[in-house]
Amino acid sequence: MSMEEADRPSTARMIDFWLGGAHHFPVDVAAARAFETAYGPCAPLFRELRAFLGRAVRAMTAAGMDSFLVFGAGVPTRGNVHEAAPEATVLYTDVDPVTVRLGQRILAGDDRAGYGYGDATDLATVDPALLRRLVPGWGRRPVGVVFLGLAAFLDDATLARTLDELYAATAPGSLLAVDFDSEELAAHPQALALMGPAFRMRAPAAFPVLLGRWTPTGDGIVPVTHWRPERPPALLPDAFHGGLAMRRPD
Ligand SMILES: C[S@@+](CC[C@H](N)C(=O)[O-])C[C@H]1O[C@@H](n2cnc3c(N)ncnc32)[C@H](O)[C@@H]1O
Numbered sequence: 498m499s500m501e502e503a504d505r506p507s508t509a510r511m512i513d514f515w516l517g518g519a520h521h522f523p524v525d526v527a528a529a530r531a532f533e534t535a536y537g538p539c540a541p542l543f544r545e546l547r548a549f550l551g552r553a554v555r556a557m558t559a560a561g562m563d564s565f566l567v568f569g570a571g572v573p574t575r576g577n578v579h580e581a582a583p584e585a586t587v588l589y590t591d592v593d594p595v596t597v598r599l600g601q602r603i604l605a606g607d608d609r610a611g612y613g614y615g616d617a618t619d620l621a622t623v624d625p626a627l628l629r630r631l632v633p634g635w636g637r638r639p640v641g642v643v644f645l646g647l648a649a650f651l652d653d654a655t656l657a658r659t660l661d662e663l664y665a666a667t668a669p670g671s672l673l674a675v676d677f678d679s680e681e682l683a684a685h686p687q688a689l690a691l692m693g694p695a696f697r698m699r700a701p702a703a704f705p706v707l708l709g710r711w712t713p714t715g716d717g718i719v720p721v722t723h724w725r726p727e728r729p730p731a732l733l734p735d736a737f738h739g740g741l742a743m744r745r746p747d
Contacts, residue, residue, distance in 0.1 A: 503595045508646070509571025510596065515543040516575040520599055528691075536688035542736050546676070547576045549721035549739055550645055553674040554581035556725065556741060562641035562672055564632045566590070568617035569647030573600045578643055579610035585641075588631035590615025590623055617647060618659045620666055639670035645739065648707070649678040649697050656697075657707050664710045669746040673711050676721060676739030677704060701738060711742035718742075 503510070506528035510521035514529045517540075521529075533539055554565070563585045567578050570589035574580075579587040587610040591597050600612035611631050615623040628635050642663055648656055663673070680698045682689045689696070699707070704718045718740040722730035 507571075507593050507596055509569075509591065509593065510599075512543050512547075512646070513572040513575065515540040516547060518572060518575045520572045520574060520603065532688055532691050535691060536682075536685045541731065541733055545722050545731055545733060546646070546737055546739075549676070549724055549737075550578070550643070550674070551576050551581040552725050552727065553645075553739070553741055554578050554641065554643070557641040557672045557674065558582045558585060560672060561670075562639060564588075564634075565641040565643055566623075566628070566632045566635070567643040568615065569644070569650070570600065570612070571596060571646060573603055573610065573612060579604075579607070582641075583609075586610070586631045586633070588613065588623075588627055590617075592616050617644065618651065618655055620662060634668070636666055636668055638668050639672070639744075640667060642667060642671060642673045644673060644675045646676065648676065648699070649692075650695065652695070652697060653703070653707065657709055660707065660711060661709045664744055667744050669744055671744040673742045673744070674739070675708070675711075675718070675742060676737050677707075677718070679720075679735050679738055681734050681736050699738075704738070708742055710745070712745055713740050713742045716740055 503522045503524055506525045510525040511529040514521045514526055565578050565587045567589045570591050573589050589600055589612040597614050604610050604612050611627055613624045613627045632640055677699045718738050720735035721737045721739045724740055
């Protein structure tokens with residue numbers, strides 16, 4: 498537990514609670530418990546989602562990515578990007594100031610991973626000095642872009658524009674890890690209501706338009722438990738679809 502308190506829950510810190518982490522506040526635990534009362538157990542789903550992040554990041558590393566820019570990063574622990582890619586450099590960003598400060602404390606003294614404010618919808622908000630240090634060659638050499646747990650908080654037009662701006666900003670050969678919340682939550686209206694009116698669920702038919710110029714790998718954008726599984730996929734609701742997409746050579 499950090500020394501700082503939060504007066505509003507954050508989905509990122511609720512995930513930390515579900516993953517058995519130590520970086521959340523009473524307000525996050527209360528929100529997580531209320532959500533589970535409406536939905537059912539969440540820990541298994543988020544363990545699978547984090548395992549997907551690990552497989553996706555390791556696949557990006559195997560494809561040559563040695564630096565990562567992470568949007569909507571949440572809490573940088575419990576198998577997050579720098580732990581899945583320990584040889585790489587990683588810049589985590591988020592818009593939630595409490596989570597940013599938490600991340601900065603967690604990563605203090607780590608010279609390969611850092612945390613700064615960054616609004617995914619406005620790349621200019623990412624600190625250029627941090628970008629130079631932790632994502633060297635940004636725009637000139639391929640990097641891994643991690644965009645997980647974030648699409649649900651952006652409307653279609655904003656998400657499509659944001660992903661297109663990222664495409665334009667990255668060098669050819671860059672890889673994007675992305676996920677979308679499925680329509681499964683619609684079967685749990687009280688839980689859906691807790692996510693607020695701006696929360697976006699999406700059907701697979703919407704993915705190509707939102708991804709725009711990003712080209713999914715041959716694996717496609719599929720339920721995350723089915724994306725290059727390393728063991729028989731867990732029998733869980735398909736709450737999240739995800740995959741990797743590539744920035745093609747010009
Ligand atoms: C569901 S959490 C996901 C955290 C982490 N990526 C994970 O998968 O565990 C969503 C995060 O996105 C952040 N967020 C929301 N809108 C954002 C934006 N426009 N730019 C960057 N981060 C944003 C929130 O503050 C929150 O930390």
